[in-house]
Amino acid sequence: MSLTRHLENVRKIGVLRANALGDFIVTLPALKAIRSAYPDAEIVLLGKPWHKQFLVPGRTPVDRVIIVPIKKGIRTESHKGEDENEVNDFLIQMQKEQFDIVINLQGNGISANPFIKKFKAKTTVGLTCEKSEKLDFSLDYYYSQSEVIRFLEVAKLIGAKTIDLEPEIKVFREDKEEIEEFVLALNKPFIVLHPVAVDVRRMWPIENYAELADELKKRNFEIVFTGAVEDRDAVERVINNMNFSAINACGNFSLGGLAALLSKASVMISADTGPLHLGRAVNVPTIGFYWAPNLINWGPLTRAIHRPLISWNMACPLCGIVPNDPYPFEPHSETCDHKISFVRDITVEQVLEALDSLTINEYHKSTNKVE
Numbered sequence: 001m002s003l004t005r006h007l008e009n010v011r012k013i014g015v016l017r018a019n020a021l022g023d024f025i026v027t028l029p030a031l032k033a034i035r036s037a038y039p040d041a042e043i044v045l046l047g048k049p050w051h052k053q054f055l056v057p058g059r060t061p062v063d064r065v066i067i068v069p070i071k072k073g074i075r076t077e078s079h080k081g082e083d084e085n086e087v088n089d090f091l092i093q094m095q096k097e098q099f100d101i102v103i104n105l106q107g108n109g110i111s112a113n114p115f116i117k118k119f120k121a122k123t124t125v126g127l128t129c130e131k132s133e134k135l136d137f138s139l140d141y142y143y144s145q146s147e148v149i150r151f152l153e154v155a156k157l158i159g160a161k162t163i164d165l166e167p168e169i170k171v172f173r174e175d176k177e178e179i180e181e182f183v184l185a186l187n188k189p190f191i192v193l194h195p196v197a198v199d200v201r202r203m204w205p206i207e208n209y210a211e212l213a214d215e216l217k218k219r220n221f222e223i224v225f226t227g228a229v230e231d232r233d234a235v236e237r238v239i240n241n242m243n244f245s246a247i248n249a250c251g252n253f254s255l256g257g258l259a260a261l262l263s264k265a266s267v268m269i270s271a272d273t274g275p276l277h278l279g280r281a282v283n284v285p286t287i288g289f290y291w292a293p294n295l296i297n298w299g300p301l302t303r304a305i306h307r308p309l310i311s312w313n314m315a316c317p318l319c320g321i322v323p324n325d326p327y328p329f330e331p332h333s334e335t336c337d338h339k340i341s342f343v344r345d346i347t348v349e350q351v352l353e354a355l356d357s358l359t360i361n362e363y364h365k366s367t368n369k370v371e
Helices: 021-025 028-037 049-054 084-097 112-117 147-156 173-186 206-218 229-240 255-264 274-281 292-298 348-357
Strands: 012-016 042-047 064-067 101-104 123-128 137-140 190-194 222-225 267-271 286-291 306-311
Touching: 012 028, 012 084, 012 112, 021 274, 028 042, 028 147, 042 049, 049 064, 049 255, 064 084, 101 112, 112 123, 123 147, 137 147, 173 255, 190 206, 190 255, 190 274, 206 222, 206 229, 206 348, 222 229, 255 274, 267 274, 267 348, 274 286, 286 292, 286 348, 292 306, 306 348
Parallel strands: 012 042, 012 101, 042 064, 101 123, 123 137, 190 222, 190 267, 267 286, 286 306
Antiparallel strands: none
16 A cells, blocks of 8 residues: 655545445545645545535535546446447546546446546545556555545545544535425424335335334324335335324435435434435434444444444345355345345334434534535
8 A cells, every 4th residue: 555645736636436325425524534634625526417416515525526427337327328439528528627636435446446547637546456456545445344434544545634433414504495394394303214225135124114103103203204206105105004194205305405304303213325324414313224244334433323223134034145245235146135124123122222322402403514
Protein backbone atom coordinates (compact mmCIF):
# COMPACT_ATOMS: atom_id res chain seq x y z
CA MET A 1 0.00 0.00 0.00
CA SER A 2 1.26 3.48 -0.86
CA LEU A 3 2.19 5.93 1.89
CA THR A 4 -0.46 8.32 3.18
CA ARG A 5 -0.01 11.95 2.20
CA HIS A 6 -1.92 15.18 1.79
CA LEU A 7 -1.80 16.33 -1.84
CA GLU A 8 -1.17 19.93 -2.83
CA ASN A 9 -2.99 22.16 -5.35
CA VAL A 10 -6.10 19.98 -5.53
CA ARG A 11 -8.92 21.74 -7.35
CA LYS A 12 -11.20 18.87 -8.38
CA ILE A 13 -11.83 15.40 -6.96
CA GLY A 14 -13.87 12.72 -8.73
CA VAL A 15 -15.44 9.90 -6.71
CA LEU A 16 -16.81 6.77 -8.40
CA ARG A 17 -19.84 5.26 -6.60
CA ALA A 18 -22.54 4.47 -9.16
CA ASN A 19 -25.00 2.27 -7.29
CA ALA A 20 -27.89 2.34 -4.80
CA LEU A 21 -28.99 4.54 -1.89
CA GLY A 22 -27.44 2.53 0.94
CA ASP A 23 -24.23 2.11 -1.05
CA PHE A 24 -23.91 5.89 -1.22
CA ILE A 25 -24.93 6.64 2.37
CA VAL A 26 -22.02 4.62 3.80
CA THR A 27 -19.51 6.80 1.90
CA LEU A 28 -20.66 10.00 3.62
CA PRO A 29 -18.23 10.00 6.56
CA ALA A 30 -15.38 9.54 4.07
CA LEU A 31 -16.71 12.31 1.83
CA LYS A 32 -16.99 14.59 4.86
CA ALA A 33 -13.37 13.82 5.73
CA ILE A 34 -12.27 14.59 2.16
CA ARG A 35 -14.18 17.87 2.24
CA SER A 36 -12.44 18.81 5.50
CA ALA A 37 -9.01 17.93 4.13
CA TYR A 38 -9.58 19.70 0.81
CA PRO A 39 -12.04 22.53 1.62
CA ASP A 40 -11.50 24.41 -1.63
CA ALA A 41 -11.72 21.45 -4.00
CA GLU A 42 -14.83 20.58 -6.00
CA ILE A 43 -16.08 17.09 -5.16
CA VAL A 44 -17.75 15.44 -8.15
CA LEU A 45 -19.67 12.21 -7.65
CA LEU A 46 -19.64 9.85 -10.64
CA GLY A 47 -23.00 8.22 -10.05
CA LYS A 48 -26.48 7.41 -11.29
CA PRO A 49 -29.48 9.55 -12.29
CA TRP A 50 -31.01 9.37 -8.80
CA HIS A 51 -27.81 10.88 -7.35
CA LYS A 52 -28.10 13.86 -9.66
CA GLN A 53 -31.72 14.45 -8.64
CA PHE A 54 -31.21 14.03 -4.88
CA LEU A 55 -27.72 15.39 -4.24
CA VAL A 56 -28.37 19.07 -4.78
CA PRO A 57 -25.54 21.32 -3.53
CA GLY A 58 -25.39 21.54 0.24
CA ARG A 59 -27.16 18.29 1.06
CA THR A 60 -23.87 16.36 1.34
CA PRO A 61 -20.19 17.15 0.67
CA VAL A 62 -20.84 16.43 -3.02
CA ASP A 63 -20.80 19.60 -5.13
CA ARG A 64 -21.82 18.10 -8.46
CA VAL A 65 -22.96 14.79 -9.96
CA ILE A 66 -21.98 13.39 -13.34
CA ILE A 67 -24.02 10.41 -14.50
CA VAL A 68 -21.92 7.39 -15.43
CA PRO A 69 -23.03 5.46 -18.52
CA ILE A 70 -24.12 1.86 -18.26
CA LYS A 71 -21.04 -0.33 -18.28
CA LYS A 72 -20.40 -3.82 -16.97
CA GLY A 73 -18.88 -3.74 -13.50
CA ILE A 74 -19.44 0.02 -13.19
CA ARG A 75 -23.15 0.75 -13.54
CA THR A 76 -25.86 -1.75 -14.33
CA GLU A 77 -29.55 -1.21 -15.05
CA SER A 78 -32.19 -3.85 -15.66
CA HIS A 79 -33.25 -4.23 -19.30
CA LYS A 80 -30.58 -1.79 -20.52
CA GLY A 81 -27.30 -2.66 -22.16
CA GLU A 82 -23.95 -0.99 -22.64
CA ASP A 83 -23.44 1.50 -25.48
CA GLU A 84 -19.77 1.55 -26.45
CA ASN A 85 -20.02 4.97 -28.10
CA GLU A 86 -21.66 6.43 -25.00
CA VAL A 87 -18.88 5.02 -22.81
CA ASN A 88 -16.17 6.41 -25.11
CA ASP A 89 -17.81 9.85 -25.13
CA PHE A 90 -17.98 9.75 -21.34
CA LEU A 91 -14.27 8.96 -21.05
CA ILE A 92 -13.44 11.90 -23.31
CA GLN A 93 -15.62 14.11 -21.10
CA MET A 94 -13.80 12.88 -17.98
CA GLN A 95 -10.42 13.70 -19.51
CA LYS A 96 -11.66 17.23 -20.19
CA GLU A 97 -12.68 17.56 -16.54
CA GLN A 98 -8.96 17.43 -15.63
CA PHE A 99 -9.40 15.81 -12.25
CA ASP A 100 -6.58 16.22 -9.78
CA ILE A 101 -7.73 13.10 -7.90
CA VAL A 102 -10.09 10.28 -8.89
CA ILE A 103 -11.14 7.86 -6.16
CA ASN A 104 -12.55 4.37 -6.63
CA LEU A 105 -15.09 3.63 -3.89
CA GLN A 106 -16.71 0.88 -5.90
CA GLY A 107 -15.66 -2.69 -5.36
CA ASN A 108 -12.30 -4.43 -5.48
CA GLY A 109 -10.95 -2.51 -8.45
CA ILE A 110 -11.13 -5.22 -11.12
CA SER A 111 -13.62 -3.24 -13.18
CA ALA A 112 -13.32 0.23 -11.67
CA ASN A 113 -9.57 0.79 -11.71
CA PRO A 114 -8.93 0.44 -15.47
CA PHE A 115 -12.04 2.58 -15.97
CA ILE A 116 -10.93 5.51 -13.80
CA LYS A 117 -7.34 5.34 -15.06
CA LYS A 118 -8.69 6.28 -18.48
CA PHE A 119 -9.74 9.64 -17.00
CA LYS A 120 -6.03 10.59 -16.98
CA ALA A 121 -6.27 12.27 -13.59
CA LYS A 122 -3.12 13.44 -11.84
CA THR A 123 -3.65 10.93 -9.01
CA THR A 124 -5.73 7.77 -8.67
CA VAL A 125 -6.81 6.45 -5.28
CA GLY A 126 -8.92 3.54 -4.08
CA LEU A 127 -9.46 -0.14 -3.57
CA THR A 128 -7.40 -2.85 -5.22
CA CYS A 129 -6.91 -6.61 -5.17
CA GLU A 130 -4.51 -9.13 -6.68
CA LYS A 131 -6.45 -9.23 -9.97
CA SER A 132 -6.96 -5.48 -10.36
CA GLU A 133 -4.84 -2.76 -11.88
CA LYS A 134 -2.88 -0.78 -9.33
CA LEU A 135 -3.49 2.84 -8.40
CA ASP A 136 -1.21 5.60 -7.11
CA PHE A 137 -2.61 5.23 -3.58
CA SER A 138 -4.37 2.00 -2.76
CA LEU A 139 -5.96 -0.11 -0.07
CA ASP A 140 -6.43 -3.86 -0.39
CA TYR A 141 -10.08 -4.88 -0.58
CA TYR A 142 -11.11 -7.29 2.16
CA TYR A 143 -14.82 -8.06 2.09
CA SER A 144 -15.67 -8.52 5.77
CA GLN A 145 -15.30 -4.94 6.96
CA SER A 146 -17.66 -2.11 7.82
CA GLU A 147 -18.25 -0.19 4.60
CA VAL A 148 -18.04 3.11 6.53
CA ILE A 149 -14.61 2.22 7.91
CA ARG A 150 -13.48 0.86 4.53
CA PHE A 151 -14.07 4.20 2.84
CA LEU A 152 -12.64 6.20 5.74
CA GLU A 153 -9.45 4.18 5.28
CA VAL A 154 -9.42 5.04 1.58
CA ALA A 155 -9.90 8.73 2.41
CA LYS A 156 -7.00 8.52 4.86
CA LEU A 157 -4.69 7.57 1.97
CA ILE A 158 -4.86 11.21 0.84
CA GLY A 159 -4.64 12.67 4.33
CA ALA A 160 -8.39 12.94 5.03
CA LYS A 161 -9.37 12.02 8.59
CA THR A 162 -12.50 12.28 10.70
CA ILE A 163 -13.92 11.23 14.05
CA ASP A 164 -17.47 11.00 12.63
CA LEU A 165 -18.59 7.39 12.23
CA GLU A 166 -22.24 7.84 11.23
CA PRO A 167 -23.38 9.32 7.90
CA GLU A 168 -25.10 12.68 7.68
CA ILE A 169 -27.67 13.97 5.17
CA LYS A 170 -29.02 17.50 5.43
CA VAL A 171 -32.78 17.87 5.40
CA PHE A 172 -33.76 21.02 3.52
CA ARG A 173 -36.69 23.26 4.28
CA GLU A 174 -38.38 22.27 1.03
CA ASP A 175 -38.10 18.60 2.09
CA LYS A 176 -39.94 19.39 5.32
CA GLU A 177 -42.53 21.43 3.47
CA GLU A 178 -43.28 18.38 1.33
CA ILE A 179 -44.31 16.33 4.37
CA GLU A 180 -45.63 19.10 6.64
CA GLU A 181 -49.36 18.51 6.09
CA PHE A 182 -48.91 14.75 6.32
CA VAL A 183 -47.13 14.97 9.68
CA LEU A 184 -49.58 17.53 11.11
CA ALA A 185 -52.47 15.20 10.29
CA LEU A 186 -50.88 12.43 12.37
CA ASN A 187 -51.28 14.51 15.53
CA LYS A 188 -49.17 12.12 17.65
CA PRO A 189 -45.68 10.57 17.74
CA PHE A 190 -45.21 8.08 14.93
CA ILE A 191 -43.01 5.13 14.06
CA VAL A 192 -41.98 4.36 10.49
CA LEU A 193 -42.03 0.72 9.41
CA HIS A 194 -40.14 -0.05 6.19
CA PRO A 195 -40.63 -3.78 5.58
CA VAL A 196 -39.54 -4.37 1.96
CA ALA A 197 -36.05 -4.75 0.51
CA VAL A 198 -34.87 -5.74 -2.96
CA ASP A 199 -33.57 -9.07 -1.61
CA VAL A 200 -36.21 -11.01 0.35
CA ARG A 201 -33.43 -12.83 2.20
CA ARG A 202 -32.70 -9.57 4.08
CA MET A 203 -36.36 -8.99 4.93
CA TRP A 204 -38.05 -9.84 8.21
CA PRO A 205 -41.13 -11.85 7.16
CA ILE A 206 -43.65 -9.26 6.07
CA GLU A 207 -46.51 -11.12 7.76
CA ASN A 208 -44.88 -10.31 11.12
CA TYR A 209 -45.51 -6.60 10.73
CA ALA A 210 -49.24 -6.77 11.47
CA GLU A 211 -48.62 -8.07 14.99
CA LEU A 212 -45.75 -5.64 15.53
CA ALA A 213 -47.76 -2.66 14.30
CA ASP A 214 -50.68 -3.59 16.60
CA GLU A 215 -48.32 -3.72 19.59
CA LEU A 216 -46.90 -0.31 18.68
CA LYS A 217 -50.40 1.12 18.37
CA LYS A 218 -51.12 -0.08 21.92
CA ARG A 219 -48.21 2.12 22.99
CA ASN A 220 -50.00 5.12 21.45
CA PHE A 221 -47.81 5.52 18.37
CA GLU A 222 -49.18 6.21 14.93
CA ILE A 223 -47.82 3.74 12.38
CA VAL A 224 -46.58 4.87 8.97
CA PHE A 225 -45.47 2.26 6.44
CA THR A 226 -43.02 3.44 3.78
CA GLY A 227 -41.71 1.83 0.62
CA ALA A 228 -41.78 2.15 -3.14
CA VAL A 229 -44.96 2.40 -5.20
CA GLU A 230 -44.67 -1.29 -6.05
CA ASP A 231 -44.72 -2.14 -2.32
CA ARG A 232 -48.17 -0.65 -1.73
CA ASP A 233 -50.14 -3.84 -2.27
CA ALA A 234 -47.95 -5.91 0.05
CA VAL A 235 -48.21 -3.25 2.76
CA GLU A 236 -51.96 -2.98 2.27
CA ARG A 237 -52.28 -6.69 2.97
CA VAL A 238 -50.36 -6.19 6.23
CA ILE A 239 -52.66 -3.35 7.27
CA ASN A 240 -55.73 -5.45 6.45
CA ASN A 241 -54.46 -8.08 8.90
CA MET A 242 -54.09 -5.56 11.74
CA ASN A 243 -56.60 -5.01 14.53
CA PHE A 244 -55.85 -1.28 14.42
CA SER A 245 -55.37 1.24 11.63
CA ALA A 246 -52.09 2.27 10.00
CA ILE A 247 -51.04 4.55 7.14
CA ASN A 248 -49.73 3.23 3.85
CA ALA A 249 -47.35 5.92 2.57
CA CYS A 250 -45.53 3.75 0.01
CA GLY A 251 -44.55 5.92 -2.95
CA ASN A 252 -45.95 9.10 -1.42
CA PHE A 253 -42.74 11.11 -1.14
CA SER A 254 -39.61 12.07 -3.00
CA LEU A 255 -36.30 10.91 -1.54
CA GLY A 256 -35.90 14.31 0.10
CA GLY A 257 -39.43 14.07 1.47
CA LEU A 258 -38.71 10.60 2.84
CA ALA A 259 -35.60 11.95 4.57
CA ALA A 260 -37.71 14.68 6.15
CA LEU A 261 -40.38 12.20 7.23
CA LEU A 262 -37.79 9.94 8.85
CA SER A 263 -36.24 12.92 10.64
CA LYS A 264 -39.59 13.55 12.36
CA ALA A 265 -40.22 9.93 13.36
CA SER A 266 -39.76 8.65 16.89
CA VAL A 267 -38.16 5.46 15.56
CA MET A 268 -37.63 3.70 12.24
CA ILE A 269 -37.95 -0.10 12.11
CA SER A 270 -36.72 -1.54 8.85
CA ALA A 271 -35.23 -4.28 6.76
CA ASP A 272 -31.52 -3.95 5.94
CA THR A 273 -31.99 -1.68 2.94
CA GLY A 274 -31.22 1.82 1.64
CA PRO A 275 -33.93 3.75 3.51
CA LEU A 276 -32.69 2.30 6.81
CA HIS A 277 -29.28 3.86 6.10
CA LEU A 278 -31.05 7.09 5.14
CA GLY A 279 -32.72 7.01 8.56
CA ARG A 280 -29.30 6.77 10.19
CA ALA A 281 -28.13 9.72 8.07
CA VAL A 282 -30.94 11.98 9.35
CA ASN A 283 -30.23 10.87 12.92
CA VAL A 284 -33.46 9.03 13.67
CA PRO A 285 -33.31 6.12 16.15
CA THR A 286 -33.38 2.88 14.18
CA ILE A 287 -34.12 -0.78 14.74
CA GLY A 288 -32.83 -2.83 11.82
CA PHE A 289 -33.02 -6.51 10.93
CA TYR A 290 -29.62 -7.94 9.98
CA TRP A 291 -28.32 -11.33 8.96
CA ALA A 292 -25.11 -11.65 10.99
CA PRO A 293 -22.64 -11.64 8.05
CA ASN A 294 -24.28 -8.52 6.62
CA LEU A 295 -24.10 -6.70 9.95
CA ILE A 296 -20.31 -6.63 9.62
CA ASN A 297 -20.46 -4.56 6.43
CA TRP A 298 -23.71 -2.65 6.71
CA GLY A 299 -24.64 -2.30 10.38
CA PRO A 300 -24.45 0.98 12.33
CA LEU A 301 -21.17 1.59 14.14
CA THR A 302 -22.73 3.34 17.14
CA ARG A 303 -25.43 2.26 19.57
CA ALA A 304 -26.62 5.49 21.22
CA ILE A 305 -29.78 5.52 19.09
CA HIS A 306 -29.35 2.43 16.88
CA ARG A 307 -30.35 -1.14 17.70
CA PRO A 308 -29.45 -3.82 15.13
CA LEU A 309 -31.38 -7.05 15.65
CA ILE A 310 -29.22 -9.94 14.50
CA SER A 311 -30.11 -13.35 13.16
CA TRP A 312 -27.35 -15.90 13.76
CA ASN A 313 -29.16 -18.55 11.72
CA MET A 314 -26.59 -19.28 9.01
CA ALA A 315 -28.14 -22.13 7.03
CA CYS A 316 -30.89 -21.90 4.42
CA PRO A 317 -34.00 -23.66 5.83
CA LEU A 318 -34.73 -25.18 2.43
CA CYS A 319 -31.37 -26.72 1.54
CA GLY A 320 -29.10 -26.32 4.57
CA ILE A 321 -26.41 -24.44 2.65
CA VAL A 322 -24.78 -21.35 4.17
CA PRO A 323 -24.68 -18.86 1.24
CA ASN A 324 -21.47 -17.11 2.23
CA ASP A 325 -19.15 -18.02 -0.65
CA PRO A 326 -17.60 -15.85 -1.92
CA TYR A 327 -19.68 -13.16 -0.16
CA PRO A 328 -22.93 -13.24 1.84
CA PHE A 329 -25.89 -13.72 -0.53
CA GLU A 330 -23.58 -13.64 -3.54
CA PRO A 331 -22.86 -17.36 -3.84
CA HIS A 332 -21.61 -19.27 -6.83
CA SER A 333 -24.43 -20.37 -9.10
CA GLU A 334 -24.26 -23.98 -7.94
CA THR A 335 -25.01 -23.00 -4.30
CA CYS A 336 -28.10 -21.70 -2.52
CA ASP A 337 -30.02 -18.72 -3.81
CA HIS A 338 -33.42 -19.53 -2.29
CA LYS A 339 -35.61 -16.48 -1.81
CA ILE A 340 -36.51 -16.91 1.85
CA SER A 341 -35.95 -14.69 4.88
CA PHE A 342 -32.68 -15.31 6.70
CA VAL A 343 -33.79 -13.14 9.63
CA ARG A 344 -37.10 -14.92 10.22
CA ASP A 345 -36.09 -16.12 13.71
CA ILE A 346 -36.12 -12.59 15.18
CA THR A 347 -39.30 -12.22 17.24
CA VAL A 348 -41.78 -9.41 17.80
CA GLU A 349 -40.77 -9.50 21.47
CA GLN A 350 -37.15 -8.79 20.53
CA VAL A 351 -38.24 -5.77 18.48
CA LEU A 352 -40.25 -4.42 21.42
CA GLU A 353 -37.33 -5.00 23.80
CA ALA A 354 -35.08 -3.03 21.44
CA LEU A 355 -37.66 -0.25 21.37
CA ASP A 356 -37.79 -0.18 25.18
CA SER A 357 -34.00 0.11 25.32
CA LEU A 358 -34.04 3.30 23.25
CA THR A 359 -34.52 6.65 24.92
CA ILE A 360 -37.10 8.15 22.58
CA ASN A 361 -36.77 11.87 23.08
CA GLU A 362 -35.89 15.04 21.20
CA TYR A 363 -32.19 14.14 20.87
CA HIS A 364 -32.25 13.23 17.18
CA LYS A 365 -34.47 16.15 16.21
CA SER A 366 -32.24 18.68 17.97
CA THR A 367 -29.29 17.62 15.84
CA ASN A 368 -31.02 17.53 12.44
CA LYS A 369 -29.55 19.80 9.82
CA VAL A 370 -32.15 22.07 8.19
CA GLU A 371 -31.25 24.51 5.45
